[in-house]
Amino acid sequence: VDSHGIELFPHYVRALQGGRINPNPEFRTTIQGATATVHADHGFGHAAGAEAMSVAVDLARTHGAGVSVVADSTHFGAAGYFGLAAAEAGCVGLALTHADSLMLSYGGTKPFFGTNAVCVAVPCAGEGPVCLDMATTQISWNRVRRAVDAEALLDPGLAADPHGRPTREPTEAAALLPIGLYKGFGLAMMVDVLCSLLTGMPYGPQLIRMYADPISERRHLGHFFAALDISKFTDPSVFASRLKEMVTAIRYEPVAPDFAGVMVPGDPEKATELERRDEGIPIPESIFDEFVGLGRGVGMSLQPMSYGS
Amino acid sequence: VDSHGIELFPHYVRALQGGRINPNPEFRTTIQGATATVHADHGFGHAAGAEAMSVAVDLARTHGAGVSVVADSTHFGAAGYFGLAAAEAGCVGLALTHADSLMLSYGGTKPFFGTNAVCVAVPCAGEGPVCLDMATTQISWNRVRRAVDAEALLDPGLAADPHGRPTREPTEAAALLPIGLYKGFGLAMMVDVLCSLLTGMPYGPQLIRMYADPISERRHLGHFFAALDISKFTDPSVFASRLKEMVTAIRYEPVAPDFAGVMVPGDPEKATELERRDEGIPIPESIFDEFVGLGRGVGMSLQPMSYGS
Numbered sequence: 001v002d003s004h005g006i007e008l009f010p011h012y013v014r015a016l017q018g019g020r021i022n023p024n025p026e027f028r029t030t031i032q033g034a035t036a037t038v039h040a041d042h043g044f045g046h047a048a049g050a051e052a053m054s055v056a057v058d059l060a061r062t063h064g065a066g067v068s069v070v071a072d073s074t075h076f077g078a079a080g081y082f083g084l085a086a087a088e089a090g091c092v093g094l095a096l097t098h099a100d101s102l103m104l105s106y107g108g109t110k111p112f113f114g115t116n117a118v119c120v121a122v123p124c125a126g127e128g129p130v131c132l133d134m135a136t137t138q139i140s141w142n143r144v145r146r147a148v149d150a151e152a153l154l155d156p157g158l159a160a161d162p163h164g165r166p167t168r169e170p171t172e173a174a175a176l177l178p179i180g181l182y183k184g185f186g187l188a189m190m191v192d193v194l195c196s197l198l199t200g201m202p203y204g205p206q207l208i209r210m211y212a213d214p215i216s217e218r219r220h221l222g223h224f225f226a227a228l229d230i231s232k233f234t235d236p237s238v239f240a241s242r243l244k245e246m247v248t249a250i251r252y253e254p255v256a257p258d259f260a261g262v263m264v265p266g267d268p269e270k271a272t273e274l275e276r277r278d279e280g281i282p283i284p285e286s287i288f289d290e291f292v293g294l295g296r297g298v299g300m301s302l303q304p305m306s307y308g309s
Numbered sequence: 310v311d312s313h314g315i316e317l318f319p320h321y322v323r324a325l326q327g328g329r330i331n332p333n334p335e336f337r338t339t340i341q342g343a344t345a346t347v348h349a350d351h352g353f354g355h356a357a358g359a360e361a362m363s364v365a366v367d368l369a370r371t372h373g374a375g376v377s378v379v380a381d382s383t384h385f386g387a388a389g390y391f392g393l394a395a396a397e398a399g400c401v402g403l404a405l406t407h408a409d410s411l412m413l414s415y416g417g418t419k420p421f422f423g424t425n426a427v428c429v430a431v432p433c434a435g436e437g438p439v440c441l442d443m444a445t446t447q448i449s450w451n452r453v454r455r456a457v458d459a460e461a462l463l464d465p466g467l468a469a470d471p472h473g474r475p476t477r478e479p480t481e482a483a484a485l486l487p488i489g490l491y492k493g494f495g496l497a498m499m500v501d502v503l504c505s506l507l508t509g510m511p512y513g514p515q516l517i518r519m520y521a522d523p524i525s526e527r528r529h530l531g532h533f534f535a536a537l538d539i540s541k542f543t544d545p546s547v548f549a550s551r552l553k554e555m556v557t558a559i560r561y562e563p564v565a566p567d568f569a570g571v572m573v574p575g576d577p578e579k580a581t582e583l584e585r586r587d588e589g590i591p592i593p594e595s596i597f598d599e600f601v602g603l604g605r606g607v608g609m610s611l612q613p614m615s616y617g618s
Contacts, residue, residue, distance in 0.1 A: 034343045035373035035541045064344035067374045067537060092503065105559065107568035112559055120499040122506075130502075132495040164565050180488025186441040186574035189559075190429040193439075194401065197431075197551050198542040204555070226535075228376060232344045233507040242506050246513070250414065250421055250498075256473050259416035265495035 001269060003142045004078040006283060010290050011211070012044070012075075018215030021074050027051055034063035037199065038070045042218050045076030049095070049223055053082040056227040057089045064232035070223040071199040075210060080133035080269075082225060083121030087129030090236055092228040095119040098195040098221065101205045103137050104175035106185040109164030111175045112204045115140060116191035121266075123230070125240040130247060132265035136188040137176035144173045195222035310578060312451045313387040315592060319599045320520070321353070321384075327524035330383050336360055343372035346508065347379045351527050354385030358404070358532055362391040365536040366398045373541035379532040380508040384519060389442035389578070391534060392430030396438030399545055401537040404428040407504040407530065410514045412446050413484035415494040418473030420484045421513045424449060425500035430575075432539070434549040439556060441574035445497040446485035453482045504531035 015021045025043025029036055029051070036055045040048035052068040059066025076082075079095040086093025099114030113136075121131040139158050147154050147170035159173035160166055167173055178184025196203035201222035208219045230236045253262040283291075295301075324330040334352025338345055338360070345364045349357035361377040368375025385391075388404040395402025408423030422445075430440040448467050456463050456479035468482035469475055476482055487493025505512035510531035517528045539545045562571040592600075604610075 032541045033371065033373035035537070037542060062342065063372055063374075064342035065372075065374045065376045065535075069542060092507075105562050105571050107565055108562040108571040109565050110563060112562060112571075118496075122499070122502055130498075132499050134489075134492045134495060138489055138492070164563075179490075179492050180443075180447055182572070182574075183443045183447070183488050186443060187427075189439075189555075189573060190431070190441050193431055193552065193555070197548050197555075198401075198537075198539065200543055200547075204558075226374075228344070228507075230507065232341045233346060233378060234509055238509075239506045243502065246498075246502070246506075249513075253414050253417040253421060254419060254473075256416055256418050262414050262417040262421075263491070264498060265491075 001078050001080070001272075003140055005281070006291060007287055008075075008077070010287075010294060013294050015074065015215050020215050020218060029055060031055070031059070034059045034066050036066070036068040038068060040070050040073040042072055042074060045070070045073040045097075045221060045223065046081070048073045049076040049082050049225070050085065052223065053085050053093065053095065053225045053227065056225045057086055057091055057093075060086075060091050060227040060229040064229050065226070067224075067226045069195070069199045069225070071201055071220075072218070073221040073223055074219055075221070076223055078133060079117040079119035080121065080131050080266075083119035083131050083133065084129055086225075086227045087121035087123045087131065089227075090123055090230060092226075092230060093119070093121045093129075094224075094226040096191045096194055096224040098192040098203060098207065099135075100141075100207060100209050102141060102176055103178050103185065103188055104160045104164055106178060106182040110162075113185070113188040113192050114204070114207070115176060116188040116195075118187065118191060122243060123236070123240050124247060125237070125244040127244070127247075128266070128270060130243060130264055130266055131269070134179075134265075136178055136184045136191065138179050138184075139176060141176065144170045144176070191224075194224040198222070198224065310387050310389070310581075312449060314590070315600060316596055317384075317386070319596075319603060322603050323524050324383065329524050329527060338364060340364070340368070343368045343375050345375070345377040347377060349379050349382040351381055351383060354379070354382045354406075354530060354532065355390070357382045358385040358391050358534070359394065361532065362394050362402065362404065362534045362536065365534045366395055366400055366402075369395075369400050369536040369538040373538050374535070376533075376535045378504070378508045378534070380510055380529075381527070382530040382532055383528055384530070385532055387442060388426040388428035389430065389440050389575075392428035392440050392442065393438055395534075395536045396430035396432045396440065398536075399432055399539060401535075401539060402428070402430045402438075403533075403535040405500045405503055405533040407501040407512060407516065408444075409516060409518050411450060411485050412487050412494065412497055413469045413473055415487060415491040419471075422494070422497040422501050423513070423516070424485060425497040425504075427496065427500060431552060432545070432549050433556060434546070434553040436553070437575070437579060439552060439573055439575055440578070443488075443574075445487055445493045445500065447488050447493075448485060450485065453479045453485070500533075503533040507531070507533065 022042040025041035028039040038052040056066035056068040082095040083093040115135040119133040153168040162174040199222035331351040334350035337348040347361040365375035365377040391404040392402040424444040428442040462477040471483040508531035
């Protein structure tokens with residue numbers, strides 16, 4: 001998932017250097033029954049999220065269901081990472097996060113909520129878990145930036161200008177449209193409610209922007225995780241084999257013209273993983289140079305000839 | 310919510326008379342930790358769902374989180390009913406159900422999953438709970454039927470013909486499009502996974518159609534409910550008042566041309582409720598006549614002059 005890979009590394013280094021991310025956080029976890037709150041002490045959201053999902057899975061083993069929230073966090077990367085961790089542990093995994101205010105409000109002229117992410121992952125027989133990891137906007141802001149770079153127009157119905165009017169011109173884009181009009185707006189709201197109101201964190205327009213400058217203020221992000229122990233409901237091997245039967249049936253569905261096939265959530269990522277395990281991970285030269293530069297800046301010696309090898 | 314009101318009553322009577330719905334079910338509930346399975350014995354889904362959400366709320370009071378699923382159920386009506394019940398009990402409520410295979414698969418030519426519903430409801434200070442209750446298709450099949458009756462075209466991007474091609478002609482519509490392309494398809498899949506694979510019920514195209522004729526076969530529907538006790542995470546009054554602050558801010562957002570305002574999930578239903586508490590619930594004459602006819606058919610004496618009074 002290129003948008004959440006090495007591309008973000010320079011940003012994370014700046015966030016550490018700027019003081020937003022605490023390099024030595026002390027996580028503090030309080031558990032009540034099947035629920036937990038992890039205070040992340042402004043450390044990496046990736047680490048706090050992994051801790052919180054691990055707690056949720058442990059709670060699910062004991063109680064059948066486990067729910068954990070994270071307070072005082074930072075950007076946690078890809079929601080799918082946490083969902084997959086739960087599914088690999090034999091659970092249904094749910095991971096939610098709020099994000100920068102970027103989604104045009106339905107019926108409004110400007111953004112309130114962010115591209116708030118929803119991930120659900122479930123174990124499947126004979127292959128990796130099936131993992132839905134989606135923003136509640138139709139596209140990510142990355143797609144707008146790539147269209148600017150490529151001097152290409154966006155498809156209709158994806159972005160709005162600073163007055164909230166639909167635009168296909170990526171240089172004019174100021175907001176992203178929700179999926180399904182008011183439905184995506186409502187979903188994004190509920191994600192923010194769970195991430196911010198259960199944790200006491202800010203929400204929507206109150207959130208400090210990910211790319212705010214200077215990068216020193218704490219973002220106080222919140223996340224929400226849940227795990228369900230499948231064995232409390234049914235035989236997990238029956239669950240996984242019926243899921244395999246379902247995804248196989250879907251992949252054999254008749255295909256519409258101009259499509260390569262009917263896919264289930266996570267299929268594109270599984271194909272990319274296979275390809276890249278074989279051929280390596282392509283990195284744009286500009287990102288590679290920035291990465292090497294960051295290393296030199298902290299006194300590391302790197303071998304730029306490894307690029308493209 | 311007219312689509313889930315008295316309009317469905319004649320259908321429910323036929324389903325009882327046809328033998329699909331068991332008028333005297335014995336619910337059997339098994340609890341393990343914070344999880345429960347309610348075997349509905351083919352009774353009304355409304356009753357089974359109410360029982361299951363009540364169990365989930367009880368589990369949430371004890372454990373902080375409660376998850377219940379329903380097996381061998383029938384149509385449960387509006388998902389919002391159950392979400393609202395949890396929110397009125399001070400919980401976050403989640404209600405999911407699968408439904409007739411009617412959603413065009415993304416990249417495919419025919420439906421696999423249904424209009425599978427997602428409901429999330431949360432308590433709000435100074436007004437009723439905020440309740441998102443949405444199908445994962447952009448519109449319901451009811452909207453298609455109403456367009457047929459009105460001899461009107463559908464908006465683009467809502468329906469597909471029997472070959473999976475987009476159509477605006479409601480008489481040609483054979484499938485409904487998911488919200489957000491592959492995103493709504495993925496959401497619908499995860500709803501079906503939770504409703505069918507945790508309960509051992511059929512899924513997608515395996516489901517007996519709601520309007521199948523004869524109406525004798527059991528549908529074996531599954532539902533999924535969850536409740537979270539807010540007090541295990543934060544002060545519930547702070548949660549509810551911060552939500553009130555959030556919804557108030559959203560309702561004061563600048564409004565786009567051609568819109569009456571920015572709304573939060575459930576606002577249209579709250580407005581309708583106020584109006585109808587005052588003015589009564591309008592019932593189309595054809596539905597009223599059918600209702601009266603059903604009553605006469607079972608020997609009830611009804612006063613048709615009450616219509617429109």
